[in-house]
Amino acid sequence: RFVPLLYFVVAFLAIFLSINAEKITLLIGGKSFVPAQSTVAIMAMYPIHQTYGQLTGSVYYATNQTKLYRNIGIIMMLLGLPFTWLILAPQELFGLDLKATGMAALGVISQFIGVNVLLWFATKFLQISFMKIFFHQIYTVILLCIISYTANWLGNIINEQIISFLVNGFLYAILSIMLIFFFPQLVSRTRIEIIGFTRNLRRKIFEVGN
Numbered sequence: 001r002f003v004p005l006l007y008f009v010v011a012f013l014a015i016f017l018s019i020n021a022e023k024i025t026l027l028i029g030g031k032s033f034v035p036a037q038s039t040v041a042i043m044a045m046y047p048i049h050q051t052y053g054q055l056t057g058s059v060y061y062a063t064n065q066t067k068l069y070r071n072i073g074i075i076m077m078l079l080g081l082p083f084t085w086l087i088l089a090p091q092e093l094f095g096l097d098l099k100a101t102g103m104a105a106l107g108v109i110s111q112f113i114g115v116n117v118l119l120w121f122a123t124k125f126l127q128i129s130f131m132k133i134f135f136h137q138i139y140t141v142i143l144l145c146i147i148s149y150t151a152n153w154l155g156n157i158i159n160e161q162i163i164s165f166l167v168n169g170f171l172y173a174i175l176s177i178m179l180i181f182f183f184p185q186l187v188s189r190t191r192i193e194i195i196g197f198t199r200n201l202r203r204k205i206f207e208v209g210n
Contacts, residue, residue, distance in 0.1 A: 004136055004188040007051045008180075011140055016172055018044035019148040023165050042104040046111065048141070052133075053115045059122050068121060076114040083110070140186055147175040 017024060021041035025033050060069035087102040089095020096102060116134060123130040155168030180187055184194050 001188050003052065003055055003133075004140075004186065006055075007048070007137065008140055008187050010051045011048050011144055012176055014044050014046075014048045015141065015144045015148050016169065018042070019145070019152055020165065020168060023161060023168075027161065027165065036100070039100045039104045042101065042108055045108050046104075049111050049115045049137075052119055052137075053111065056115065056118045056122050059126070060118070063125065065121075065125065069118070072114075072118055072121065076110070076117065080106075080110050136186075143179060143183070143186070144176065147179060148172055151175060 018041045021044060022034065022037045025037045025040050029036070057069065060066060083106060084103075086095055087098050087106050090097045098105075116137075119133060120130050123133065151168050151171035154171055155164045158164040158167055181191070181194055184191050189197075
């Protein structure tokens with residue numbers, strides 16, 4: 001019940017950082033770091049599946065499935081070695097020489113695959129639906145990307161970088177709240193629960209104000 005909510009929160013932050021990687025890189029690192037924006041954009045997505053990775057790992061420990069957890073980890077690591085060579089090796093050694101960007105992409109992709117392999121086995125011995133969780137991962141990211149691109153497009157109307165970034169973030173937050181209201185299953189809640197939470201929050205804010 002709570003994992004989809006945690007996943008949504010992490011994805012909300014990660015996707016905003018990824019879509020706005022150019023602005024963030026420019027604001028924090030300066031113009032000399034702008035060429036690294038693609039690497040920053042990819043690495044911003046890395047924490048998303050750590051949500052499932054950490055919690056799924058805890059399930060393996062709690063259910064005494066440590067041997068299976070170890071075996072899956074070793075197999076994934078060994079499978080990753082040739083792909084690491086392919087990504088980093090120079091072209092004269094039959095590699096793609098993709099440097100930091102390629103390594104960042106490999107890290108995100110391998111984590112996505114590894115976490116879902118762990119998740120598949122975990123759902124089997126917990127007897128819950130893997131496909132429901134898997135599709136939640138996919139459509140959550142897609143919807144948040146659409147919203148973030150929309151907010152970014154609207155924010156870019158303003159030429160000032162900092163103000164544009166702040167407006168972008170504000171619009172993204174508002175659109176995400178609307179998304180949760182219309183699709184409460186994204187955070188594993190019902191619309192009635194969302195409305196109840198909103199009323200309680202409004203009442204508490206009103207009480208504090210008085």
